[in-house]
Amino acid sequence: MHYVIIGNGVAGITAAFALRKRAGRARISVVSGESEYFFSRTALMYAYLDKMNLRDLEPFERKVYQKQRIELRHGWVEDLDANRRVLRLKDGAEIPYDRLLLATGSVPNRPDWPGLAGLAEGVVHFVSLQHLAECERLTPTTRKAVVVGGGLIGVELVECLVHHGVEVDFLVRENWYWPMALAPEEGELIAQHLRHHGVRLHLQDEVARVESGSDGRVATVQTRQGKSLPCEMLGICIGVRPAVDWLRGVSTPPALGRGIQVDRGFRTSLPDVWAAGDCAEFQRADGAPFVEQIWYAAKRQGELAARAMLGDAVRYEPPLFFNSAKFFEIEYTTVGATTRLPDTARSFFHRWPDRDAAIRIVEENGAVTGFNMLGSRWNHTVLERWVGERRSLDEVVARLHEAQFDGEFGRVPLAGLRAAFAGREARA
Amino acid sequence: MIKAGTAHWLLHNVKNRGFTAWLLAVALTLFYLILYFTEWLTPAARAVGLDGKWTLYGLLYTVAIVWGGIHVIRKYRHNRYQVVRTSVVIAVQVSFAFSIPQLLKFFHQPEYYFSYLWPLKLDYLTPGYIFSLPLPFILYSFLGSLLMVPVLAALFGKRWYCSWICGCGGLANTFGEPWRHLSDKSSQSWKIEKVAIHTALATSLLLTALLFITWGAGKSNPAVARFTYGFQSFYGLMVSSMLAGVAGVGLYPLGGTRIWCRFFCPMAALLGLVQKFGRYRIRVKENMCISCGLCSKYCEMGIDVRSYAQANQSFTRASCVGCGLCAEVCPRGVLRLENVRVRAPQEMSLIQISPMPPVRQAG
Secondary structure (H helix, E strand, O other): OEEEEEOOOHHHHHHHHHHHHHOOOOEEEEEEOOOOOOOOHHHHHHHHOOOOOOHHHOOOOOHHHHHOOEEEEEOOEEEEEOOOOEEEEOOOOEEEOOEEEEOOOEEEOOOOOOOOOOOOEOEEOOOOHHHHHHHHHHHHHOOEEEEEOOOHHHHHHHHHHHHOOOEEEEEEOOOOOOOOOOOHHHHHHHHHHHHHOOOEEEEOOOEEEEEEOOOOEEEEEEEOOOOEEEOOEEEEOOOEEEOOHHHHHOOOOOOEOOOEEOOOOOEOOOOOEEEOHHHEEEEOOOOOEEOOOOHHHHHHHHHHHHHHHOOOOOOOOOOOOEEEEEEOOEEEEEEEOOOOOOOOEEEEEEEOOOOOOEEEEEEEOOEEEEEEEEOOOEOHHHHHHHHHOOOOHHHHHHOHHHHEOOOOOOOOOOHHHHHHHHHHHHHO | OOOOOHHHHHHHHHHOOOHHHHHHHHHHHHHHHHHHHOOOHHHHHHHOOOOOHHHHHHHHHHHHHHHHHHHHHHHOOOOHHHHHHHHHHHHHHHHHHHHHHHHHHHOOOOOOOOOOOOOOOHHHHOHHHHOOOOHHHHHHHHHHHHHHHHHHHHHHOOHHHHOOOOHHHHHHHOOOHHHHHHOOOOHHHHHHHHHHHHHHHHHHHHHHHHHHHHHHHOOOOHHHHHHHHHHHHHHHHHHHHHHHHHHHHHOHHHHOOOHHHHHHOHHHHHHHHHHHOOOEEEEEOOOOOOOOOHHHHOOOOOOOHHHHHOOOOOEOOOOOOOOOHHHHHOOOOOEEEEEOOOOOHHHHOOOOOOOOOOOOOOO
């Protein structure tokens, strides 16, 4: 039996280790074009910031792969023939498989702004090792940069550029920073923090046109609001999409939507081919497609997909949503639903007057349903439990200290928050 | 990527084993060789009004801790654990490890360092030396080493000593801060560590036992006494001078700041054994790790913290000195130092954990 995995990201490698645990003497191969070894994509920024070497980004010692008998192949897969059960690499080599996992991840979205296609240089993304190399190549000759996109990758790129002394104009289309996850007052807290770090944040504005200099490198970004932003680097961080374009031209393409369509058991439309991670597209009960493009989901899916490939009856059901991030110095933990809330939901929001910290607890029909925590540390597993147990807002506020995860001597005080909560109750 | 500019390049170079780091390592090593094996520093000490080279060394050591400590407090000012801990390190060095011994000397008392204990300072349970001191010092030595050290370690882990009180750790965590990430994180180095540090502990215990035997029965066994004194001076040269000083500090810019503490300190070994089965642990928040590796990178003891964090495994490693930097640098708040009453058996595991964590989520 030969298990082959395309993609050595967190989904693919997690699957490989999970397979090895139970697959006995079977061969396991992982193919990747991006890098020879698995690295932590979420840590790309720390290499850019000179906090880590590229080697430090690798979560496992290299000898682990040998010990676990996981064969690593460095190369891009060009063809998939499910009838012959063979992959062909760019260099012509063929890899036969018995069971195949597609874990190819995401690629950045590329917009069609006027002038963008004509640029010879200066446009960057911040998703892959190759993007990092390009950013690092351009940084020394960059005094000003424009970063577009009000999400997590955008803010990471902004932080790196600021660290290297680049003046940054940060363009966010929405009315406040990251409305996908943050309420206006939370977006405002982050906006203040960004401005404090010297970032010029432009809300409700987007790119109208991109202009190049005589050398073909990006020179100016013209915005819809009529601003003219000079720059030597343009960072495009407007989300990612499943990396499935290469599958459209292979001998036997699997059924594709936005991503590779799979059932809840990670099965694609091809026999003995599964998919997991950012590239896998599931269907909700109402038929709407969904993809999960975060680290935690990819790790979870990789492990479960391995079980499915081993023959277990697996039915993937995403658990209660949780995520984390960091905006410069502000840490962020979120659990449950915190945006796009139904009308019946109400939020209790508290911002600490003396620090960049705030929390928001969402309640619906007498039970808490979501938490947004900024600037302090929380044990999300406790918050998840409270949501699962349908605890009331009153009880959660009273027991909030149980979920605190700040370091010793560093617990954020809750007295002010509780006083504000009591005052709010009295008013209501 | 290194920040542009000569100053940033130099800083990167000296922090990452560049040629300036090698120069500095040579300079530090030479300094220690001169200090231990010549009297060249004595005139310098006299010239500034001090009574000898060791007082001058104490003064320089204290200055390095205060200066580095202020820098560390500024760097981590948002983290109260770091601010409190570093303040204590500075205060202990200035008082117990410098001013008080000098004052004792001034008042014709023994030059006693309350912040050093057996078996780090073997003299303090060496009968020939310790019984020559006034009774309060004898009591402090015995009760401190045999009672206070293990009890506090069981309650709070070895950190109460190694990263809050000890001068070796103090220097590492202040002056040595720029080189903390150079510790070797490989599983191979962990294996070497386990052999080396327990050998050091066994050696110090054996020597202490021999010193007691010689003290009690040395007169009638001159051969034992001869062997013991030879062993003692060998230990003094190899362990106290070469490993703690010359290698321990001299290699800061090449091998990180805790080479002595991690591989050779008998006190750290003893505290580590107590810690392993005490209350202290590093708590890992489930499923929140992004495997970035900042925790491992900045662990001065070379612990691959990430391997536990990404496997959702709270843990206690004997070598962990509880500096708290892993929790500080974690961008997702996954780690927390804790003292808990009951720990799970797997938290105390002595082997490397497997790359795949136990499965928790239901399919």
